[in-house]
Amino acid sequence: MKLQQKEEPLPDLLEKDQPLLEVKDLSLSFRQYREGLRETDLQVISKLDITLYKKEIVAVVGASGSGKSLLASAILGLLPENAFLRGTINFKGKPLSPERQEHLRGEEISLIPQSVSALDPLMKTGKQVQAVIKGKNKKAVQQEIFDKVGLPSKTSNSYPFELSGGMVRRVLAATSLASSADLIIADEPTPGLDPFALKETVNYIKQLAENGKGVIFITHDIETALKIADKVAVFYAGQTVEIAKVENFCGSGENLRHPYTKALWNALPQNGFVPLPGSQPLLSEVAEGCIFHPRCPVKTDLCKKKQPESKSKNGEMVRCFYA
Amino acid sequence: MLKVNGISYRYQNNGPWVFRNFRLAVQPGEIVGLCGYNGAGKTTLAKIIAGYLKPHEGEILVDEQPVSSFTGIRPVQLVWQHPEKSINPKWKMKKVLEETTDLDEELLSLLGIKSEWLDRWPSELSGGELQRFCLARTLGKHTKYLIADEMTTMLDAVTQAQIWHALLELAKQRNIGILAISHNQHLLQKISDRTVSIA
Numbered sequence: 285m286k287l288q289q290k291e292e293p294l295p296d297l298l299e300k301d302q303p304l305l306e307v308k309d310l311s312l313s314f315r316q317y318r319e320g321l322r323e324t325d326l327q328v329i330s331k332l333d334i335t336l337y338k339k340e341i342v343a344v345v346g347a348s349g350s351g352k353s354l355l356a357s358a359i360l361g362l363l364p365e366n367a368f369l370r371g372t373i374n375f376k377g378k379p380l381s382p383e384r385q386e387h388l389r390g391e392e393i394s395l396i397p398q399s400v401s402a403l404d405p406l407m408k409t410g411k412q413v414q415a416v417i418k419g420k421n422k423k424a425v426q427q428e429i430f431d432k433v434g435l436p437s438k439t440s441n442s443y444p445f446e447l448s449g450g451m452v453r454r455v456l457a458a459t460s461l462a463s464s465a466d467l468i469i470a471d472e473p474t475p476g477l478d479p480f481a482l483k484e485t486v487n488y489i490k491q492l493a494e495n496g497k498g499v500i501f502i503t504h505d506i507e508t509a510l511k512i513a514d515k516v517a518v519f520y521a522g523q524t525v526e527i528a529k530v531e532n533f534c535g536s537g538e539n540l541r542h543p544y545t546k547a548l549w550n551a552l553p554q555n556g557f558v559p560l561p562g563s564q565p566l567l568s569e570v571a572e573g574c575i576f577h578p579r580c581p582v583k584t585d586l587c588k589k590k591q592p593e594s595k596s597k598n599g600e601m602v603r604c605f606y607a
Numbered sequence: 608m609l610k611v612n613g614i615s616y617r618y619q620n621n622g623p624w625v626f627r628n629f630r631l632a633v634q635p636g637e638i639v640g641l642c643g644y645n646g647a648g649k650t651t652l653a654k655i656i657a658g659y660l661k662p663h664e665g666e667i668l669v670d671e672q673p674v675s676s677f678t679g680i681r682p683v684q685l686v687w688q689h690p691e692k693s694i695n696p697k698w699k700m701k702k703v704l705e706e707t708t709d710l711d712e713e714l715l716s717l718l719g720i721k722s723e724w725l726d727r728w729p730s731e732l733s734g735g736e737l738q739r740f741c742l743a744r745t746l747g748k749h750t751k752y753l754i755a756d757e758m759t760t761m762l763d764a765v766t767q768a769q770i771w772h773a774l775l776e777l778a779k780q781r782n783i784g785i786l787a788i789s790h791n792q793h794l795l796q797k798i799s800d801r802t803v804s805i806a
């Protein structure tokens with residue numbers, strides 16, 4: 285039972301150094317059939333990197349359509365059939381093959397369901413949480429977890445429709461806590477939540493990490509991301525352009541290194557609401573040079589000709605010649 | 608003026624009221640922000656004001672005429688949170704637009720819609736790109752008021768700023784009044800002339 289992990293001795297150095305999840309130089313394309321039976325490959329991700337350790341929350345932010353949800357599907361093995369994946373995805377040090385993905389999905393890797401409708405309407409909530417618990421004393425473990433997320437014990441006899449939205453969210457939290465999964469992927473779990481519900485959801489995602497799980501938190505809500513994440517990965521047009529420490533998101537973005545990250549930060553309504561002109565290109569539209577150069581306010585001639593490689597240091601990363 | 612005149616609504620007869628006797632006025636060209644807790648009835652209100660649902664009490668008036676009396680194109684238009692849900696996936700974008708309005712080049716360029724997007728299928732555009740089309744669709748010549756229900760919640764901050772800047776500019780040009788619904792207080796403070804909350 286993962287809940288007891290707090291009492292366990294600290295994992296030894298070797299295990300601590302090994303990432304839970306390691307995505308390296310990932311690329312993804314879709315085979316498309318156009319009129320006239322012409323086949324084309326539409327590349328949507330290239331040079332995508334992300335690394336996650338136990339007890340860590342990595343927020344993934346970035347442009348709409350930059351490949352965030354596709355990354356989640358790639359890790360879970362839920363891509364459509366016409367998708368072609370290249371590069372490395374390692375889970376606990378070993379490559380994630382399709383067979384392994386199918387085996388691990390739900391068991392060791394799990395997706396946080398977005399909505400209330402993820403619960404079975406005809407099953408009492410206690411039973412639903414017990415269903416994901418492995419081993420003996422399911423009932424007792426479930427009670428312990430309900431306690432932890434602040435659900436009264438009588439809630440276990442309630443059906444989902446008898447609960448408020450907030451309580452349902454706690455049941456979802458309990459389900460993720462109870463599952464044996466070590467890697468949790470949350471794809472936009474917070475849009476449309478009022479401040480109260482948002483706080484609850486954030487707390488439970490924090491609880492997951494405190495209980496030893498690694499969490500990938502995909503969101504557009506940068507303010508929330510900064511409250512809970514250890515580091516922030518920024519995606520643009522299918523590439524990781526920067527992985528930054530949370531503290532670097534401050535002021536007018538002077539500590540942020542990639543021009544797109546700065547633009548994202550300064551576009552927040554509370555930070556100036558500055559709209560960077562232009563739109564995110566398809567990868568195929570930028571044949572040469574930096575993927576961001578058509579919109580970059582500080583580009584040079586070099587940027588139009590050559591693709592910048594990623595530069596990494598101390599868990600931070602940036603893909604820009606001048607950062 | 609858009610007048611929400613003491614409306615009440617409930618989903619079932621004898622069920623609980625979602626809201627009672629709600630009042631609100633939006634002047635032409637005015638931007639009003641609306642916030643409220645989950646389940647407070649914001650989206651229900653949006654649908655009633657746009658004329659998709661009938662209130663049990665009260666009425667919605669546009670320039671002193673009930674919205675229900677407008678035939679053909681509605682003077683009050685609604686933009687939703689999820690653009691992909693309101694666009695026919697089997698139509699190319701050009702057809703999606705032409706279904707409701709004539710192609711207005713100036714509007715398209717103000718909203719940052721590239722001409723090559725017109726030839727694409729909805730699945731080949733990102734959420735932000737689709738949302739621009741949804742906006743273009745609702746901003747026909749007859750639109751006097753727009754209700755934006757979590758319009759940019761699913762979009763990145765840069766796209767959000769772009770779309771709001773374009774919309775605010777257009778609202779100024781055409782004197783369109785906007786009711787902006789959002790949980791993002793920072794956003795509402797930035798764009799609105801005043802904000803109200805629904806309890």
Ligand SMILES: Nc1ncnc2c1ncn2[C@@H]1O[C@H](COP(=O)(O)OP(=O)(O)OP(=O)(O)O)[C@@H](O)[C@H]1O
Nearest residue numbers: 314328348349350351352353354730731732733734
């Ligand atoms: N089945 C598919 N066939 C072709 N293109 C696709 C397919 N699925 C996604 N794409 C494209 O891949 C790109 C990345 O999509 P993805 O859904 O990962 O974006 P995202 O970063 O999650 O965006 P958002 O923030 O709007 O949710 C987009 O350009 C999208 O149109």
Ligand code: SF4
Nearest residue numbers: 574577580587604605
């Ligand atoms: S490499 Fe050049 S174009 Fe790309 S982000 Fe850096 S400065 Fe801008």
Ligand SMILES: [Mg+2]
Nearest residue numbers: 352353354471
């Ligand atoms: Mg997504």
